[in-house]
Amino acid sequence: MTTGSGVVAFGVPPEVAFDYLADPRNRPAWQSSLSRVEAVTGEPRIGQRWVDVTRPGLRPSMETTELDRPHRWAEIGRWRGVRAALALTFVAAEPGCEVVFEFTVEGDGTFRPLGAVLTRVAVPAVRADLRRAAGILAS
Template sequence: MARSVRFDVPAEVAFAYLVDPHHRAEWQSSLRRVEDVRPGLPAVGQRWVDVTVPGLRPQMETTVLEAPHRWTEVGSWHGIDAELTLDFVPDGAGCRVTPTFTVTGRGPARLPAYVVDKVAVLGVYPDLRTAAKILAGRD
């Protein structure tokens, strides 16, 4: 069963913050920065490059944007594809954000992708808790 992270801000506020690639390096521990973000508000088809701490540079794209309920991004890097979906559910004055994360690989990348798929979602929860703390401090 997927776990969720509690945000003490409305779903609209959490959604706007989390889906904007410009904010990602503030709360996502694996990122140094994002590059090549298309200008404008987040939208389906928006693309950017994640520059990760180990130096990987996956190409990212928003594929689902149903404000303020669901957002999905996909990323690709050397035969490995990752998909992250965030579901937002109101919870009192705040909301709950539930991540779903899958990693798949092609060819020689199948085995490493399988291993990453089994453990990578565990890193998503601390990152979402960091984002929740950042937003709670912006009252």
């Protein structure tokens, strides 16, 4: 399994960044691949579910797997034989915080060889999306 990672600076406290990023209803504003989210079940919590509707038309089922405000949040998305996991760790830093991300794609069967490739390809997009979120929160 290949994991991609990185760090993005946010000019807001960890609590502000956490609350914004952990709420799937905010995602279409900062995640470039999304057109919308659907079927959000309640407020952010472990076990919260929703469906990402991507611009290519894929509809992965998403679930929050970790939520330790304001320190760590994680999700898993499933679509056919592919699983994508994203974990965000929030670290206080002047003048706000750093968001450390870890991202992994795994596949079953014929999708298995694509996991490492998709992980590497997606890391720059994850970083760019988090930078977009930091910009939104800074304004």
